[in-house]
Amino acid sequence: MAHKNSQKRVKPEDRKKKVIGVVARGCTTRSLIIHLQERQYERDDVCIIGVPCDGYVDGKGLKVKIGGADIVEGTVDGGQLKMKTSDGDKTVALKDVLAECCLTCRFNNPIISDVMIGSPAPAMNPDAEYNDVKEFEAKSIEERWAYFIKEMEKCIRCNACRQACPSCYCPTCFVEQSQPQWVGIGEDKTDTQVFQFMRLYHMVGRCVDCGSCVSVCPMGVDLRKFLKKIDKDCFEMFSNRAGSSMEDMPPLGKYDEHHDKQDFIYNP
Amino acid sequence: MSENSANKEWEPKIVAIVCNWCTYAGADLAGISRIQYPPNVRIIRVPCTGRINPFYIVKALQEGADGVLVSGCHPGECHYISGNLVACRKFAMLKSFLNYIGIEGDRTMFTWVSASEGDRFAQVIRGVTTKVKALGPANKMVKKF
Ligand code: SF4
Ligand code: SF4
Ligand code: SF4
Numbered sequence: 560m561a562h563k564n565s566q567k568r569v570k571p572e573d574r575k576k577k578v579i580g581v582v583a584r585g586c587t588t589r590s591l592i593i594h595l596q597e598r599q600y601e602r603d604d605v606c607i608i609g610v611p612c613d614g615y616v617d618g619k620g621l622k623v624k625i626g627g628a629d630i631v632e633g634t635v636d637g638g639q640l641k642m643k644t645s646d647g648d649k650t651v652a653l654k655d656v657l658a659e660c661c662l663t664c665r666f667n668n669p670i671i672s673d674v675m676i677g678s679p680a681p682a683m684n685p686d687a688e689y690n691d692v693k694e695f696e697a698k699s700i701e702e703r704w705a706y707f708i709k710e711m712e713k714c715i716r717c718n719a720c721r722q723a724c725p726s727c728y729c730p731t732c733f734v735e736q737s738q739p740q741w742v743g744i745g746e747d748k749t750d751t752q753v754f755q756f757m758r759l760y761h762m763v764g765r766c767v768d769c770g771s772c773v774s775v776c777p778m779g780v781d782l783r784k785f786l787k788k789i790d791k792d793c794f795e796m797f798s799n800r801a802g803s804s805m806e807d808m809p810p811l812g813k814y815d816e817h818h819d820k821q822d823f824i825y826n827p
Numbered sequence: 828m829s830e831n832s833a834n835k836e837w838e839p840k841i842v843a844i845v846c847n848w849c850t851y852a853g854a855d856l857a858g859i860s861r862i863q864y865p866p867n868v869r870i871i872r873v874p875c876t877g878r879i880n881p882f883y884i885v886k887a888l889q890e891g892a893d894g895v896l897v898s899g900c901h902p903g904e905c906h907y908i909s910g911n912l913v914a915c916r917k918f919a920m921l922k923s924f925l926n927y928i929g930i931e932g933d934r935t936m937f938t939w940v941s942a943s944e945g946d947r948f949a950q951v952i953r954g955v956t957t958k959v960k961a962l963g964p965a966n967k968m969v970k971k972f
Contacts, residue, residue: 696927704929704967733882741882749970753889756928756968757882763920788927789920796919811920814912816902821915823922825938827947827954 568725568771571599581605584612585666589767589802590725592670596802596809599728609672611680614653614661616640618774621656625649659783660770663688671805692787706784711752713778720772720782721758726765733757759785764793764810767802796820839893839959843868843952844883846876846911849900849941856945864949865956868896875899877910881921884935889970894934894959898951901939911939930967933958 569581571594583591588607595602621630621640628646635641635653642649654662661667665685669675695703718734721727733741734754741757743750759782766786773783793799796819799810845851851872857864873879876899887895897918899911918937926932936955940948 700926700929700931702929703927707928741886743970747970749889749968752968753885756885756924760881760885760921760924785924785928789924792920792923797916811913811916814909814916816912819912819915820919821902823919823937824915825936825951825954827938827950 568723568769569594570725570728572728579604579606580608582608582610583669583672584610585664585668585670586612586660586767586769587725588669588671589666590769592802592805593726593765593767593809594728595805596807606674607669607672609669609675611669611677612661612664612667613680614657614664614667614683615770616653616656617658617770619779620658621651624651624656658770658774660768660773663690664768665800666803670803689787689791691784692791695784695788708748708752710781710784711755712748713780714751714755715778716751716754717777719775719777720780723771723775724762725767725769725771726762727758733761755780755785759789762786763789764797764799764801766790837960837964839867839956839964840891841868841894841896841952841955841959842871842887842892843896843898844871844873844876844879844887845897845940846899846906847872847874848906849904849939850898850948852942853898853940853944853948856942857948858945860945862945862949864952867956867959868952875905875907875910876914877905877907879914879917881917884921885968888930888934888965889968891965891969893962893965894936894955896936896938896951896955898938898940898948901941904941931962933962934965 569587569591581587581591588609591605591607594600625642625644626646628644628649631643631645633640633642638653640651640653640656662683663685664683665688667683668679721732721734742754766789768786768790776782790801793801793810797810799807845854854870876897879897884895884897899914900906902912905911922932922935922937925935938951940951
């Protein structure tokens with residue numbers, strides 16, 4: 560299944576639609592845990608049918624790989640993706656077209672479940688998870704800024720990233736608030752930058768790296784470069800990986816007097 | 828431009844968001860004791876650093892502040908017990924993330940100043956003003972009105 564088609568994300572409001580069973584792979588269980596930590600419903604309200612996950616195909620990347628042809632049909636056969644396309648039959652190695660977030664996924668097996676289907680999937684490559692971020696951190700500050708504004712200039716503020724995100728379920732998002740109006744609704748570039756910056760910041764301890772935002776973005780904004788930094792910082796500073804344990808609390812809702820980093824505090 | 832203003836050195840505008848119980852009182856003490864500090868700060872008083880939405884800081888930068896300073900009670904001295912500790916986590920993330928996207932770390936500063944530290948308050952303002960001056964006028968994420 561293409562990554563895009565897997566993006567029916569579970570949000571807390573689905574409860575009203577009487578969703579009681581969820582077929583969940585690793586990242587889905589992480590977002591369920593986040594909903595539970597944020598007290599959106601009770602554990603008993605959902606029945607989680609866990610499925611192991613070998614990764615999803617990045618639809619846009621695949622299309623580029625096969626030269627823009629339309630895919631009519633596809634089957635997976637021993638690590639190979641065989642397709643009938645408008646440009647004849649094509650075969651690609653599955654591992655070459657998996658979504659970026661899936662390649663380095665640390666939690667491809669469900670963390671919580673009531674029923675499990677199938678046997679656990681083999682580990683992906685989580686050691687490489689922050690390679691991209693580390694490389695970006697090593698760049699000069701001007702290079703980083705140039706990249707940020709270049710990416711944000713692509714954004715048309717369609718809000719698709721927010722709509723697709725399982726952690727973005729606020730009844731009134733700051734984007735729509737008018738008192739105060741946090742972000743202008745015009746075309747001002749800084750408004751887009753501030754919108755993006757704040758939505759990314761709202762993902763502290765809440766982004767499960769499901770890749771939904773990246774996969775729905777019509778403009779191909781490199782959101783993951785920034786989301787992974789938040790994830791990395793959150794782990795390094797607070798040993799928190801979003802939605803990885805039922806015992807954890809949201810990292811910004813608690814503190815640790817003795818271990819929290821204080822070295823950024825200014826001392827004249 | 829008149830000769831006068833051309834010669835005038837550029838002065839940074841710094842927004843200082845401070846808590847009511849410690850740093851604001853510290854600023855008061857600095858004033859009462861007639862300790863001199865640069866007039867570049869515009870103080871905004873909030874009940875507690877825990878009350879500060881990180882959005883305030885980002886908005887201040889967007890609306891043209893050259894630097895933002897946040898100051899509250901020292902750890903363990905918060906009037907609301909742990910407001911400053913929770914805030915501390917938010918700010919650590921914010922500062923690091925701003926720096927990651929390319930906004931100089933010295934534009935957002937965080938510190939603790941207690942009600943009895945008028946001296947420290949003046950020192951902080953001097954230090955922050957010098958740092959922001961060295962960076963020059965803010966030009967990233969700044970909205971042109
Ligand atoms: S920010 Fe993107 S990757 Fe993270 S949880 Fe939301 S949709 Fe998934
Ligand atoms: S961007 Fe922030 S305010 Fe808006 S829906 Fe997402 S978490 Fe809520
Ligand atoms: S989906 Fe892409 S273009 Fe739309 S608001 Fe999000 S980042 Fe911007």
